[in-house]
Amino acid sequence: MPIKVQKDLPAKAILETENIFIMDEDRALSQDIRPLEILIINLMPIKEETETQLLRALSNTPLQVDCTFLMLESHTSKNTSASHLNKFYVFFDEVREKKFDGMIITGAPVENMEFEEVNYWEELTKIMEWSKTNVTSSLHICWGAQAGLYYHYGVPKYKRDTKLSGIYRHRVLDRKVPLVRSLDDYVMAPHSRYTEVRRADIEKHQELKILAESKEAGILMVMSEDGKQVFIQGHPEYDRMTLNGEYHRDLDKGLNPEIPCNYYEDDDPDTMPVLCWRNAANTIYGNWLNYYVYQVTPYEL
Ligand SMILES: CC(=O)SCCNC(=O)CCNC(=O)[C@H](O)C(C)(C)COP(=O)(O)OP(=O)(O)OC[C@H]1O[C@@H](n2cnc3c(N)ncnc32)[C@H](O)[C@@H]1OP(=O)(O)O
Numbered sequence: 177m178p179i180k181v182q183k184d185l186p187a188k189a190i191l192e193t194e195n196i197f198i199m200d201e202d203r204a205l206s207q208d209i210r211p212l213e214i215l216i217i218n219l220m221p222i223k224e225e226t227e228t229q230l231l232r233a234l235s236n237t238p239l240q241v242d243c244t245f246l247m248l249e250s251h252t253s254k255n256t257s258a259s260h261l262n263k264f265y266v267f268f269d270e271v272r273e274k275k276f277d278g279m280i281i282t283g284a285p286v287e288n289m290e291f292e293e294v295n296y297w298e299e300l301t302k303i304m305e306w307s308k309t310n311v312t313s314s315l316h317i318c319w320g321a322q323a324g325l326y327y328h329y330g331v332p333k334y335k336r337d338t339k340l341s342g343i344y345r346h347r348v349l350d351r352k353v354p355l356v357r358s359l360d361d362y363v364m365a366p367h368s369r370y371t372e373v374r375r376a377d378i379e380k381h382q383e384l385k386i387l388a389e390s391k392e393a394g395i396l397m398v399m400s401e402d403g404k405q406v407f408i409q410g411h412p413e414y415d416r417m418t419l420n421g422e423y424h425r426d427l428d429k430g431l432n433p434e435i436p437c438n439y440y441e442d443d444d445p446d447t448m449p450v451l452c453w454r455n456a457a458n459t460i461y462g463n464w465l466n467y468y469v470y471q472v473t474p475y476e477l
């Protein structure tokens with residue numbers, strides 16, 4: 177419900193057309209209840225799109241959420257303007273002394289590189305280390321999930337033979353866990369990646385639980401037993417048209433991409449993609465905020 181962002185963030189106008197209640201400096205959140213402070217490390221190149229998607233996913237509970245977007249000092253963004261970043265983003269140094277109720281690390285199109293080759297790897301590892309003491313729960317998406325599993329547990333990623341792209345059905349594996357308890361037995365979610373983490377490597381760590389998995393797409397969700405780390409290898413936050421954009425981009429580049437699986441009516445890319453994962457996305461984000469952030473975070477951060 178009420179979500180607070182900086183004034184003039186482009187996502188605000190889009191989300192208001194969807195009846196999402198957005199606050200800014202001019203119209204503050206209620207001070208009777210401390211808003212949840214969520215830090216978003218946005219590593220996606222087209223950052224404005226991701227801002228809208230994540231704010232939408234975080235807006236489906238009555239909890240008050242105050243979002244801070246973070247950019248990395250060690251990477252100069254080509255695809256998002258400096259003026260947008262300077263206006264709406266902070267550097268790690270500006271928040272290092274603070275504590276946050278939640279943190280999100282997004283995906284990034286760097287999965288074909290070794291982690292250590294990514295120019296912001298060292299800075300990101302500092303943030304992941306800092307989060308152990310300064311963040312109540314962290315949610316990692318796609319490459320962010322692979323990076324978190326590698327940094328915290330040494331879980332490697334592997335190259336797939338072909339790119340995985342489409343909407344896949346995953347079996348929920350442990351209904352006792354609050355993160356997934358209110359999901360249906362099967363959940364749909366988008367995946368879009370060239371690499372994967374594997375069950376056998378995750379199972380070496382007793383404290384990691386695999387919560388949802390698909391025959392075709394592999395692991396969707398993993399969580400540490402204490403709920404401090406949540407890893408989602410897919411993109412539940414993606415919009416209806418996101419995979420369509422990636423497909424056409426790759427087509428235009430001459431990469432001969434496969435049509436995203438289970439996405440267009442009759443696999444016809446000239447039709448409107450069918451949205452069938454939004455409910456699951458809202459439930460996953462709502463459960464994370466409620467059970468792993470709000471219910472366990474200290475009253476005074
Ligand atoms: C696996 C997952 O997590 S999925 C998430 C990734 N998905 C997406 O990013 C979807 C949207 N992205 C895109 O459509 C494309 O990446 C585009 C169109 C924005 C750019 O594609 P290209 O022109 O081929 O590549 P380009 O040279 O601009 O680099 C793309 C991005 O790769 C990343 N990157 C490339 N090299 C490096 C590097 N050495 N270190 C760190 N990041 C790097 C950067 O994020 C860069 O974008 P940025 O500078 O705006 O942050």
Ligand SMILES: N[C@@H](CCO)C(=O)O
Pocket residue numbers: 284285286287368369370422
């Ligand atoms: N989701 C990504 C995969 C690249 O890491 C894309 O197609 O842009």
